[in-house]
Amino acid sequence: MNEMQFLTWVRGPGLDIAIGIFLLGVLWRLIEIYTLGRKQDVAPGRQRDGASGLHTVFRRSVPPPGMVRKSPVTYIGGYVFHIGLAIIVFLFAPHIALIRDLTGLSWPGLPSQFVDLVTVVTMAAMVVVLFDRINKPAKRYLSTFQDWFTWTLTFLPVLTGWMAVQHLLLPYTTMLALHILSVELLLIFLPFTKLFHTFTVFGSRWYLGKINGHRGVPV
Amino acid sequence: MSDKNSGLIASLAHQGISRRTFMKYCATLASMMALPPSAGRAMAEAMAAARRPSVIWLPFQECTGCTESITRSHSPSLEGLIFDAISLDYQETLMAAAGHQAEEALEKAIEENKGKFVLIIDGSVATGLDGAYSCIAGRTNLELLKRVAPHAGAIVAMGSCAAFGGIPKANPNPTAAVAVTDIIKDKPVVNIPGCPPIPVVMTGVLAHYLTFGSLPELDKLGRPKAFYGETIHDRCYRRPFYDQGKFAKTFDDEGARKGWCLFELGCKGPVTYNACATVKWNGGTSWPVESGHGCLGCSEPDFWDGGGFYRALSMPADPLKMAATAAVVGTAAGVAATFANRAKKGAAKSAHETVTLADLEK
Amino acid sequence: MGIEQIPIHVDNGSDGLSGNASAILREVADMLDRLARTGETGAIDLAALPLTPADKAWLSERLGKGEVEISMELNGASRIHETAYPGIWWITHLNPMGAEIGEFIEVTPIPDMVPSQSDDIVRGSESLNFLINDLC
Known part of the structure; x- marks a missing residue:
């Protein structure tokens, strides 16, 4: 298989398989999770300001007071790479072309130099966050295989995409194919690992906020 | 084609190409090939003095577009004139001879210039049905290539078909077409892909071969780096x-x-x-x-x-076939899991409900 | 619509110089020094280095124009001029469409292309004699 055939495979059958598994997994897990239900809390609800599902959805997007100073790498690093990933995935013109082709939706992109800069910052933040996880005994103790695995799954598409654009190491054609392949791996594993938080993050916040809100505790 | 022993420059002069024009051409050719300016001078001297190199051009499964590209530019290009000036001993499209005479010319050229002639091939090689899909004078392309190639001084695969199989090799490849390099494994082959290729690349390779006696630097796919080095x-x-x-x-x-x-x-x-x-x-x-x-x-x-000429590289090469099925299967799996979970919960609940007064009094 | 109408503005800072022009100027000076001492000639292919239009203008301005200017019609125009520094020649080749296809600086008493070559002189002499014989 030459590099052009490799690229055509990842753009064709490879993408088909990856998106298939992704859709299957996402629908399966979303339906399963949201139909699970909870035992009804028969205790009378307590009202308190700021204690509701909606409040928690927003409150959890902001660090609790004092925590940024206490654990700056986790918070700042976390923000930087999450926002960076969103910019890279949704505002780089070739990515928008893909989304438009798949869904018909389209919006303007950002200049590629800017996206390039964001990519470098994102990768730096991800590496810093990883080192922090290795360095801090508590974080290291809490980490399982899945944490290292999902970090790698997330990092590889960013790295290969950037290397393709910058013409590093391998010819662009091969690098682009590797980039698409790494995204396909991410798509395949996303529904079945903790990366599924991309779909459940606001739902689970709402859920926690609502349960605690019923008890009159703003979380 | 005039006397073989005079240099290339003499036959160019016959066509009204002055030595200065030729020097200018060599200077810009060297510049294009990213060679130092001194190489331009060396090329001009070597090419001018060179005995007109013998070239055998074998057309296989091709459309003659590659020949057109070189010989039919809108005004007589120097590539075309240099091409005319070489001793083109066999080229079916351009040669006057036909039939047995043409085949005799081929055999004669091989014998006279053994190990020295430049072999140019355009078109892919059919291998299906023992090569019977494409024959010249009763011989398959495959036979012909195996007969001529061992005696060539340099082999050039002209155009995407000869270099990579090209359009004949496109799905479903009915003739089992392959590239020249799939057949010739023991000799370096210069690939000049393109549909058609850029004429100056051929003269560049020829000039390099005549000047330095070697082939220019090639990339992984056998293409001259000077022309195919960047996207x-x-x-x-x-x-x-x-x-x-x-x-x-x-x-x-x-x-x-x-x-x-x-x-x-x-x-x-x-x-x-x-x-x-x-x-x-x-x-x-x-x-x-x-x-x-x-x-x-x-x-x-x-x-x-490669997934369609009008689809962006970041778009899927084929329409997604599995997405709808996958969505249905995923939904079904989710619903099935829901019922399974409900059943489990119901069972647990009913298990707890069987607590009796007697149990509590213990 | 031509390329020149497409509004691309390449911004290379205030003066547009990449720094390569001054490097070339030093190399030319070095070559001229060698020519003066040993008679060795030299040449620079201006297409081999990334030069901005401002770089070329800067270099051309520094080298200036000398006494000699030669124009030739060689399957497209070619122009040669000696710069203000004797021994340094600036050569521009155009194709028949008028597009620039090569630009060189040669450091030599006279660029190779200019003098008539001995073979050509022999051929010229033969043709002239033919002409005279025809006249008689």
Whole structure:
């Protein structure tokens, strides 16, 4: 298989398989999770300001007071790479072309130099966050295989995409194919690992906020 | 074709090409091949003095577009004239001889120039039915290639078909077409892909062979690095628009009129290694992107099966076939899991409800 | 619509100089020094280095124009001029469409292309004699 055939495979059958598994997994897990239900809390609800599902959805997007100073790498690093990933995935013109082709939706992109800069910052933040996880005994103790695995799954598409654009190491054609392949791996594993938080993050916040809100505790 | 023993420059002079014009040509050719200026002078001297090199050109499964590209530029190009000036001992399309005479000329050229002639091949080699899909004078292309190639001084695969199999090799490849390098394994082959290839690349390779007695530096796919070293995209004058995120969305929108980047209209420039953006076509008049159409990637292997000419590189190469089925299966799995969970919960609940007064009094 | 109408503005800072022009100027000076001492000639292919239009203008301005200017019609125009520094020649080749296809600086008493070659002189002499014989 030459590099052009490799690229055509990842753009064709490879993408088909990856998106298939992704859709299957996402629908399966979303339906399963949201139909699970909870035992009804028969205790009378307590009202308190700021204690509701909606409040928690927003409150959890902001660090609790004092925590940024206490654990700056986790918070700042976390923000930087999450926002960076969103910019890279949704505002780089070739990515928008893909989304438009798949869904018909389209919006303007950002200049590629800017996206390039964001990519470098994102990768730096991800590496810093990883080192922090290795360095801090508590974080290291809490980490399982899945944490290292999902970090790698997330990092590889960013790295290969950037290397393709910058013409590093391998010819662009091969690098682009590797980039698409790494995204396909991410798509395949996303529904079945903790990366599924991309779909459940606001739902689970709402859920926690609502349960605690019923008890009159703003979380 | 005039006397063989005079140098190339003499036969060029017959066609009204002065030595200075030839020197100018060699200087710009060396510059194009990223050789030092001294190499231009060396080329001019070596080529001028060279006994007209014998060339055997074998056409296989091809469309003659490669020959047209070299011999039929809009005004007589120097590539065409140099091509005329070489001793073209066998080229079916151009030679006067036909039938047995032509085949005799081929055998004679092989015998007279053993180990020295340049073998140019255009078209892919059919291997299906023992090569019977393409025959010349009762011999299959495969036989002919195996007969001639061992005696060649240098082998040039001209055009994408000879270099990579090209259009005959496109799915479903009914003739089991292959590239020259799939047959010739024991000799270096210079690939000059393109559909058609840029004429100056052929003269560049010829000039290098005559001047230095060797082939120019080749890349992994056997292409001269001097011409195929960079992608169309990297040398494209529309590149700044790509970087700014300005794209033509259709062939007649405002972006297309303003000459914005053609990436979204399926331009394969980013994955195509060729010199069109710098050398251009028709004596430097224009080239595909300049005329408003994206690059087809014609100098890359299997460009015909690369997922459609009008689909951006980041778009799927084939329509998604599994998505709908996967969505249905995923939903079904979710619903099945729901019922399973409900049943489990119900069982647990009913298990707890069987607590009796007697149990509590213990 | 031509390329020149497409509004691309390449911004290379205030003066547009990449720094390569001054490097070339030093190399030319070095070559001229060698020519003066040993008679060794030299040449620079201006297409081999990335030069901005401002770089070329800067270099051309520094080298200036000398006494000699030669124009030739060689399957497209070619122009040679000696710069203000004797021994340094600036050569521009155009194709038949008028597009620039090569630009060189040669450091030599006279660029190779200019003098008539001995073979050509022999051929010229033969043709002239033919002409005279025809006249008689």
